[in-house]
Amino acid sequence: MAQLLSSPSDLQAARVPRLDKLGIIIAVLVLAAVFFLPFVISRPNRIVAGMALPISGALPALQAIVLYGLIALGSVIGLLRVPSLWRLASSFVVVLSLCLFLGGAANFLTPEGNTVARVSPGAGFWVLVFAFALIAADALVRLRLGPLARIGVLLLVAAAIAAMLWAGVWQNLSILKEYANRGAAFWAEARTHVALAFGSLAVATVIGVPVGILCYRRSSVRAALLPVLNMVQTIPSIALFGLLIAPLAWLAANVPGASAVGISGIGTAPAMIALFAYSLLPIVSNTVIGLDGVDASVKDAARGMGMTDNQVLFGVELPLAFPVILTGIRIVLVQNIGLATIAALIGGGGFGVFVFQGIGQTAMDLVLLGAVPTVALAFVAAVVLDALVELVSPKRVPSA
């Protein structure tokens, strides 16, 4: 190493690593979060105003010092241009300890045997988790992990969270106290949420891909249909859910058998239809774009060699357009997992039930019980489908 560093300036650089730009921003965020934002909010019961506590007030002195130390160390490593793997490991450790100490703070602040007191994560906790997650994400991007390795990291994080849940680290935390009161309802709504998001996606895919193929083959269909789908996409989601109530209620009341198959003005049916309507444009347009994008000389050669239209479609065009179509499916899935929250407004169920109940009761912990799993689900879907898209995309090999 020593003989490689010839000039004095190189030596200088080696002794004092240069600062990382993202690290500087994050260090400022961390400082603000530690000194000016509460780590937890402690309340005597779930709806009264609470007391904002910094780390020093939320934990026993020794634990607080350890956490301060870890945060400081993590920030310094984030600040320096050290290898990405170090930055990844250190930010992982800091996020993990933040989670563990959050549970510790809840245990510390909740009096023995008290079931009405609530300890919730404060803005400081969220900002700190966000800041270090950002360093971790940045390090992951710089490591340029392959798609399978990314899914591996995701599994690791999921396992860590599951282990902490199972070990009861957070049992005194407000979200889990809300969960304890609603265990059965939580899983029922989770099933509804997943069914809404994936069900509408499945229907949209089964219908959208053939419609996309039709648009690709007939420019008249494309000219008529794509603007309509574009317009649907611009209707605000709450309005679309609301707009469907009247016609579906009319159908249920006037068409024999309609209500028997589940059609009604409110409930799961209109939610499903609205999500389906939003899903159609990304899938149809990505199918069209994907098929359009297939090299013209490839299509010409396929036809010129005597493939029938269907052989060209299934043997050449669809396989080559598949990564683009899958990207459309990814967009729809992540979008629908978020949008399905709103279905609760019209009685469609899903995690939105907790969000809207929580807003109604000004119980932010209940809002979190709905919001956190929704965000987690969307995040997982995005990571997994991005990895899939990369796996099915042709490898770029530079031609000699």
Added chain:
Amino acid sequence: MIEIDGLTKTYEATTVVDHVSLTIEKGEICVIVGTSGSGKTTLMRMINRLVEPTAGTVRIDGRDTRDRPAHQLRRQIGYAIQGHGLFPHRTVGQNIGTVPRLLGWEKPRIAARVDELLSLFQLDPALYRDRLPSELSGGQQQRVGVARALAAEPDILLMDEPFGALDPIIRSKAQDDLLAIQKRFGTTIVLVTHDMEEAITLGSKIAVMDKGKLLQYATPAEIIARPATDFVNQLIGTGDRPFRLLSLETVLDHVEPGEAAGDAIDASLSLRDAYAECLWSGRDAIPVEEAGQRIGRVTLSRLTALAARPQ
């Protein structure tokens, strides 16, 4: 034999191909040459019905091309295009096996044919069979494109600017390969190009197209000696005429007995090469050798006479 009779293609108001009639004999290389927009590609694409004619007929070996479904017709005719059009998601072997698979050949027969063609095009089957097209160089991709067109042993091969994307050295090698393969299989080739040089190098007959009309259909020598219109003349280039005429024949055709000083040239070279060698080395005659044996000489005065406009 391909008989094209009164073939016309009209798109709304514009006539792209206008009453073209010509007959391409079996085993011939017919090069259709013209500027862009001359209708040369459309004319070729009407042979395998990638473009359906507005009027006129195409007969192959006396049989009207419209008497069977277009995709079945196309499986009997090889098709190679500029930019090769290889399937990027299929291996070289699968690409070459496309038409045999469509025709329902047995797997072992397809595999044997793929290896045979790869060897023919100087690509080691073991090395290249399972590669993806993106892993090949431009010249290799082009060779695989032509190999794929020949896979089902078609009697006719249509080629649309097949060498357009290649650099000059690889291009001239690809042209030589094509001539060798044509000689070996006796395939009838219809090739479209905008390059008169290529047309003269490859064609046994040249069809010159302009604005949808066939201006002249003749042998290269005839086209150079007696261009039918000013446009044909312009395409040949008046400054190059004598040299193009010389490039049509080989030294072997005009070797005469006698001695000459200096290094010999090979009898298989064109007269144009011999003429250039005379001028460059300042000799009035050069010895000619065939397979290492001196067989006579070729003289500058004879070459000069041959470069003159035929009477």
